[in-house]
Amino acid sequence: MDFTDSPEEAAYRAKARAWLEENAPKYAVKRGAAMEDDESHDDMARGKAWQATKAAAGYAQITWPKEWGGAGGTPMQAVIFGQEEARFGVGFGYFTIGLGMCVPTVMAFADEATKTRFVGPALRGEEIWCQLFSEPSGGSDVAAARTRAVRDGDDWIINGQKVWTSGAHYSDFGIVLVRTNPDAPKHKGLTMFWIDMKSPGIEVRPIHQMSGGSNFNEVYFTDVRVKDSQRLGAVDDGWKVSLVTLMNERLAVGGGTGIDYSMILKLARELKTDQGTALGDQAFREKLADWYVQSEGLKFTRFRTMTALSRGQTPGPESSIGKIIAANQLQELSNAAVELEDQYGIIDDAELAPLSAAFQGGLLSAPGLRIAGGTDEILKNIIAERVLGLPGDIRVDKDVPFKDMPTGR
Amino acid sequence: MNFDYSDDQKFLKDEARKFLEAECTPARVRAVLDDAARSYDEGLWAKVAAQGWLGAAIPEAHGGLGLGHIELCAIAEELGRVCAPIPFASTVYFLAEALLLAGSEAQKAEWLPRIAAGEVIGAFATAEGPGAVSAAGLQAKVEGGKLTGTKVPVTDGDVAGVAVVLAKEGAQPGLFLVDLNGPGVARETLKTLDPTRGAARLTFTGAPAERLGGPGEGLALAEQVMDRAAVLIAFEQVGGADRCLIMAKDYALERYAFGRVIASYQAIKHKLADIYVKNELARSNAYYGAWALNAGAAELPIAASAARVAASDAFWFASKENVQTHGGMGFTWEVDCHLYYRRSRQLSLVAGAPRVWKERLVSHLERRNAA
Ligand SMILES: Cc1cc2nc3c(=O)[nH]c(=O)nc-3n(C[C@H](O)[C@H](O)[C@H](O)COP(=O)(O)OP(=O)(O)OC[C@H]3O[C@@H](n4cnc5c(N)ncnc54)[C@H](O)[C@@H]3O)c2cc1C
Numbered sequence: 012m013d014f015t016d017s018p019e020e021a022a023y024r025a026k027a028r029a030w031l032e033e034n035a036p037k038y039a040v041k042r043g044a045a046m047e048d049d050e051s052h053d054d055m056a057r058g059k060a061w062q063a064t065k066a067a068a069g070y071a072q073i074t075w076p077k078e079w080g081g082a083g084g085t086p087m088q089a090v091i092f093g094q095e096e097a098r099f100g101v102g103f104g105y106f107t108i109g110l111g112m113c114v115p116t117v118m119a120f121a122d123e124a125t126k127t128r129f130v131g132p133a134l135r136g137e138e139i140w141c142q143l144f145s146e147p148s149g150g151s152d153v154a155a156a157r158t159r160a161v162r163d164g165d166d167w168i169i170n171g172q173k174v175w176t177s178g179a180h181y182s183d184f185g186i187v188l189v190r191t192n193p194d195a196p197k198h199k200g201l202t203m204f205w206i207d208m209k210s211p212g213i214e215v216r217p218i219h220q221m222s223g224g225s226n227f228n229e230v231y232f233t234d235v236r237v238k239d240s241q242r243l244g245a246v247d248d249g250w251k252v253s254l255v256t257l258m259n260e261r262l263a264v265g266g267g268t269g270i271d272y273s274m275i276l277k278l279a280r281e282l283k284t285d286q287g288t289a290l291g292d293q294a295f296r297e298k299l300a301d302w303y304v305q306s307e308g309l310k311f312t313r314f315r316t317m318t319a320l321s322r323g324q325t326p327g328p329e330s331s332i333g334k335i336i337a338a339n340q341l342q343e344l345s346n347a348a349v350e351l352e353d354q355y356g357i358i359d360d361a362e363l364a365p366l367s368a369a370f371q372g373g374l375l376s377a378p379g380l381r382i383a384g385g386t387d388e389i390l391k392n393i394i395a396e397r398v399l400g401l402p403g404d405i406r407v408d409k410d411v412p413f414k415d416m417p418t419g420r
Numbered sequence: 421m422n423f424d425y426s427d428d429q430k431f432l433k434d435e436a437r438k439f440l441e442a443e444c445t446p447a448r449v450r451a452v453l454d455d456a457a458r459s460y461d462e463g464l465w466a467k468v469a470a471q472g473w474l475g476a477a478i479p480e481a482h483g484g485l486g487l488g489h490i491e492l493c494a495i496a497e498e499l500g501r502v503c504a505p506i507p508f509a510s511t512v513y514f515l516a517e518a519l520l521l522a523g524s525e526a527q528k529a530e531w532l533p534r535i536a537a538g539e540v541i542g543a544f545a546t547a548e549g550p551g552a553v554s555a556a557g558l559q560a561k562v563e564g565g566k567l568t569g570t571k572v573p574v575t576d577g578d579v580a581g582v583a584v585v586l587a588k589e590g591a592q593p594g595l596f597l598v599d600l601n602g603p604g605v606a607r608e609t610l611k612t613l614d615p616t617r618g619a620a621r622l623t624f625t626g627a628p629a630e631r632l633g634g635p636g637e638g639l640a641l642a643e644q645v646m647d648r649a650a651v652l653i654a655f656e657q658v659g660g661a662d663r664c665l666i667m668a669k670d671y672a673l674e675r676y677a678f679g680r681v682i683a684s685y686q687a688i689k690h691k692l693a694d695i696y697v698k699n700e701l702a703r704s705n706a707y708y709g710a711w712a713l714n715a716g717a718a719e720l721p722i723a724a725s726a727a728r729v730a731a732s733d734a735f736w737f738a739s740k741e742n743v744q745t746h747g748g749m750g751f752t753w754e755v756d757c758h759l760y761y762r763r764s765r766q767l768s769l770v771a772g773a774p775r776v777w778k779e780r781l782v783s784h785l786e787r788r789n790a791a
Contacts, residue, residue, distance in 0.1 A: 150748050152677040175748045221751050221758035282551045350773040354547040357612045357769045358573050371613055378743040379751040388687040408679030419676040
């Protein structure tokens, strides 16, 4: 065990830092909390330019093979670059879902021509992808998808609705999970396709979210035609394909939330009290210690995952820990910061209170983070059942034909 | 001993609920939420005044209904349940209570009838920026009956006609009544976490100020007003928390995942049970506070602190886990979960954050249990 950089890692870090210092500052933005709502054209243009810059230098997807535009690097190098990059305020969220989940799925299941067509542009930030899995009928229960695809010669015709699709409003492509056989049990009648978001018949309607912004969408499909060649994996085998996407999701989400103990430490130090500053308060110090220990535990757990990865093991369900902790800490810490300010905490105005505005952003986005990409409850079920091997809930939906499954509506 | 509302009080509470279900629908709350120019519902305010609620605990001699504080608590619970977008707390729990507690006969005669009639909105101005209010940090001052200084944030300061202001007079803190429509007052409306409630920054430059209570009594009086307000706000919090539990339960019973209603999963059952337990403990602490308030009991500071701590915790927990139970739907603007999430923050902050009350609670316990 060694928590310091090896000589090679130190050299890589120095190289990455030098490169970042030279290239990153001009793309940096002053950003608020996690899951920012700022999607101005300007922000997107800057994000794309930064992505292209990284791609040209081999920093876009460090662990991907060189033939696909990656650096053929180690997971540790990716961690090191991520740590260094985080210090520059260039964390654009536009590419996470595409590069973290959708494109790896395409790479695993598509033919060479398709891969050649899509991987490069996605890597360079020229094309953005979204994940069209959740539906009104199910987010936790993704396999309950009802959106129908019916074969028509060499095409498929898709009708239905997806919901909570992050970034659909600015995405160029997506991967979509659809029902191709309603007579089979639910996991056995799904098929995955990649889809052009500009296809006739697709309508994207932004959803106003509780935090005020509109990052996610309803996506309606009316007689949308896709070619059979857009299929990823076998017909009715889409569930297996989606598991590859979701496995990658575990690694893509659960990282930093943009708010940590150091920010609330700063806030407490600035808050004068009769005894000095809020940082001197014993109860607050104890909480701060807890948050720090929790974050470090999470960080080092992630490192352990990276070590496992670098030995060729696949990330297991234990990565579910990450998002449960990160999302709940974001909520608790943001709330504690707001309460630390006492009555003043209610003011939600970035100009009057720049630091607290970040916490308020966190307070309003944290509930979404506890739900997106696997709710707290589902993640705990995964830990209980797949890590600890405890028996699952009695299932009533596995062996019945999908069309006969109880749904309440 | 009797640990419940009386039949008359129950009747009042039921009537209040029926009235508010009809008059304070989610659509009405959202009309304030979605309009940045509005910080309260004027129509609802007038109707609430017509019900006599603003003067529920104001003596008949001053134009009120002359009911007790338990009745006011019952109304508060119902206002909390519907997330009422009106300056009720500022006007009734703070201004009217401050006057009842410390006002001279002339001050009572001047203001209480107007409060009861819904003619004046009140505000309680103690904070001067981030952090808990402290005597040492107080900057606002009164000299020769004129107030100078800045108070921020002041809940309902954007619409109030009169404020109770904590300010120094000489070296001593005092409470002062200030006409906000008079000279020397500037207001700036602030954007807040709960847009269904307003707040402002008030800047005073020689505004005429009239002392409420004796010189140097400011902090002690402010604490007594806060105790009263804390009990009443605890009832709003309990009402809101109960509403969250019902929303979560209703949704859990109709939402299917994996072929079953989500209410059949133990993770959801335990979550709802946890909300229920917190709500019931908060309700019991609030009842004790209501008794202490109504009876003018010496236990009020401890009872009020306990009510505030329990109710703040219960409402926060219920509001966030209600969102969680609703899954992706809960994170949307269109679903009402976030109204309660926001209101739970507003109510936890408006009378000072729970951490301040925990400290007060323990210092009172320390004194009471002195060896
Ligand atoms: C900010 C945000 C971004 C999102 N982005 C995307 C996206 O890009 N693409 C996409 O496809 N989807 C996306 N989603 C959807 C997200 O994946 C779902 O909302 C999530 O999986 C929950 O599904 P649901 O909303 O249907 O809730 P439900 O599944 O209905 O869950 C409701 C409640 O029941 C609980 N529950 C459900 N099943 C069980 C069980 N078996 N045991 C115990 N408890 C259970 C849940 O934990 C939750 O508390 C996003 C959601 C959010 C909030």
